Amino acid sequence: MTRSVWLKADDTVGDWETRKRRITAGLEAGVDWVLVDEADVEKVRELGDVNIAAFRTDADVHVMEAEEDDGEPAALADAYIVGKDGEGDATVELPSDFSGSADLTTLRRGDDLANGSYVRILSKDYEAFAEEAARDGDYTIVIGEDWTIIPLENLIARIGEETDLIAGVTTAEEAKTAFETLELGSDGVLLDSDDPDEIRKTVEVRDEAERESLDLVWAEVTEVERTGMADRVCVDTGTIMDHDEGMLVGSMARGLFFVHAETAKSPYVASRPFRVNAGAVHAYARTPDGGTVYLSELESGDEVQLIDTNGNTREAIVGRVKIEKRPMFRISADYEGDRVTTLLQNAETIKVHTREGRTAVTDLEPGDEMLIYYEDTARHFGEAVEESIIEK
Numbered sequence: 001m002t003r004s005v006w007l008k009a010d011d012t013v014g015d016w017e018t019r020k021r022r023i024t025a026g027l028e029a030g031v032d033w034v035l036v037d038e039a040d041v042e043k044v045r046e047l048g049d050v051n052i053a054a055f056r057t058d059a060d061v062h063v064m065e066a067e068e069d070d071g072e073p074a075a076l077a078d079a080y081i082v083g084k085d086g087e088g089d090a091t092v093e094l095p096s097d098f099s100g101s102a103d104l105t106t107l108r109r110g111d112d113l114a115n116g117s118y119v120r121i122l123s124k125d126y127e128a129f130a131e132e133a134a135r136d137g138d139y140t141i142v143i144g145e146d147w148t149i150i151p152l153e154n155l156i157a158r159i160g161e162e163t164d165l166i167a168g169v170t171t172a173e174e175a176k177t178a179f180e181t182l183e184l185g186s187d188g189v190l191l192d193s194d195d196p197d198e199i200r201k202t203v204e205v206r207d208e209a210e211r212e213s214l215d216l217v218w219a220e221v222t223e224v225e226r227t228g229m230a231d232r233v234c235v236d237t238g239t240i241m242d243h244d245e246g247m248l249v250g251s252m253a254r255g256l257f258f259v260h261a262e263t264a265k266s267p268y269v270a271s272r273p274f275r276v277n278a279g280a281v282h283a284y285a286r287t288p289d290g291g292t293v294y295l296s297e298l299e300s301g302d303e304v305q306l307i308d309t310n311g312n313t314r315e316a317i318v319g320r321v322k323i324e325k326r327p328m329f330r331i332s333a334d335y336e337g338d339r340v341t342t343l344l345q346n347a348e349t350i351k352v353h354t355r356e357g358r359t360a361v362t363d364l365e366p367g368d369e370m371l372i373y374y375e376d377t378a379r380h381f382g383e384a385v386e387e388s389i390i391e392k
Contacts, residue, residue, distance in 0.1 A: 003179060003206045004032040004188035006141070006166055007199065009044075010055055010084070011037055013192070023047055025196040029203045033079075035141075035190060041076045052077045053139070055084040056106070056114050079139060082106050083118030087129070094125055098132050107136045120145060127154060134159035141190050143168035152181050166190050172201035179209040207314070212290065214248075214311040216258060218355070218369040219333035219340065230280040232326040232345050233295040235304060239316040240273045244308045246353075247276045248286040248373050249295070255340025256286055257331070258307065258371040260351035260358055269349060274319070277350045280328060280343040286373070288315040296323070309353050309371060329361055335374050 007026040009019045020043075023034050027048040036044055038054040045052070054077035082103045085091045095101055107114050116139030119130040134140040134155075140163045142155060152167055159165060164187040167178040171193070179185040191202050235247065241261035248256035259279070262272040278285060281296035286305045298304065302318045327346040332339055344350050348360040353371040364370070 002187075003185075003209050004164075004166075005175070005203050005206045006033040006035055006053065006188055006190040007031045008190055008192040009034050009036050009040075013194070016040070016043070018194070020047070022194050025199050026050070029196070029200040031191075031199065031203060032188070035081065038077065038080075045076075051079070053079040053081050053116065055118070056080040056082055057085045079116050080114040081116040081118050081139065081141065082114045083141075088117055088119040088133075090120055090122055090126075094129060098129065101129075104133060104136070107133060116140065119143070130155060131159050134163040134165070137163055139164045139166060141166040141168065143190070152178065152186065156181060156184055156186065164188060168192065169202070172198055172205050175202045175205045176209075179205065185209065211315075212305075212313045214307060214313060214373055216307075216309070216311050216371045217335060217374050219255070219335040219372045219374070221331065221333050221364055221366050221368040221370060222339065223330070223332040223366060224361070224364050225330045225332075226346060227328050227330045227343065229325050230328045230343060231296075231323050232328065233278050233281055233283075233298070234322040234324075235276045235278050235285070235295070235298060235318060236272075236320040236322065237274050237276075237304065237306075237316040238319040239306065241306060241316075242308065244310075245306050246308075247278055247304060248307055249276075249278045249283050250340060250342040250372070251283055252340045252342075253284050253292050254375055255333070255335060255338070256284065256373045257333075257340075257342045257344075258309065258353050258373070259344065260353065262349060264351065264358065266349050277345055277347070279345070281323060283342055288313070295321075307373075329364075331361065331364065333370060333372060335372060338374075340372065340374075
């Protein structure tokens with residue numbers, strides 16, 4: 001599931017300068033959406049590239065219809081949300097029969113008018129109203145007046161597959177709870193906060209919720225052999241890596257070797273904490289979606305998966321790829337009777353992780369145990385397949 005962070009920035013949070021500061025903080029933090037009034041859409045476009053959702057009121061609908069009659073384009077936002085100043089936020093009383101709902105009528109008339117709803121969960125009736133709106137909306141934003149009693153579990157269970165369910169929150173801690181509710185969690189959160197730190201922390205919670213945690217295992221080194229020259233790939237990312245981070249690379253998709261980033265100082269070269277010397281051009285590297293990519297195919301702007309020695313992952317953007325001819329080692333290791341291999345440059349600056357910690361490949365010996373990620377599956381164009389493929 002892809003999680004999203006929405007930032008509330010309509011006129012209820014303050015004047016335009018207040019809203020602008022909030023939106024700018026959101027853009028810098030990396031929010032996915034901002035939710036604004038329709039009148040602010042063009043101003044938000046000028047601030048930066050972000051998905052924009054706009055509240056649509058009954059008056060807005062009539063204005064848009066008039067514009068359409070004049071032949072002028074009216075759709076500027078990426079999504080339009082009904083419910084503000086209407087039934088969704090309790091400005092207008094809920095009808096006893098939802099078929100008479102103005103908000104739902106607008107929602108059902110099509111994507112040009114609205115494709116999402118905003119509902120304050122004030123009672124069971126509003127919970128039922130949100131469920132009804134979810135049937136016709138791509139996005140359903142629900143706001144609990146008391147976070148401890150918001151019926152998010154009910155809504156996830158009942159409408160979680162029909163719509164993108166967005167839970168209203170005011171802190172990163174509430175966002176974490178929303179993403180973890182019923183283990184499945186909401187698809188996104190709508191954050192109502194002016195605090196740049198809270199906005200940033202909420203984005204970090206989103207990233208953590210999406211990331212894999214992999215089980216790394218110990219494989220026994222069986223052979224370290226000089227193999228001559230090959231085209232070696234250094235992956236320079238746009239991220240400063242920690243001392244225990246690196247990438248998973250290998251000649252065989254089922255067994256990828258943990259290779260440390262060049263964070264350690266050396267008598268020969270300065271540290272390059274953004275770099276992983278990943279091996280030869282033919283090798284696989286793991287990507288954030290759980291797939292693999294050939295090192296030779298990586299280029300600036302691509303994403304690769306970073307991982308630490310505990311199996312925690314995050315993503316990084318490739319800034320540059322350097323391919324040069326270098327002398328190589330072929331490293332073979334055994335995991336539960338299966339032999340996996342990779343080629344790594346013959347240089348003491350390239351480190352793998354053994355029981356003793358960071359170990360230069362030049363010091364690696366048969367009998368050492370090193371970290372790998374083992375996945376007993378075949379790959380076709382980087383995707384796992386149930387197929388018999390022999391790699392050796």
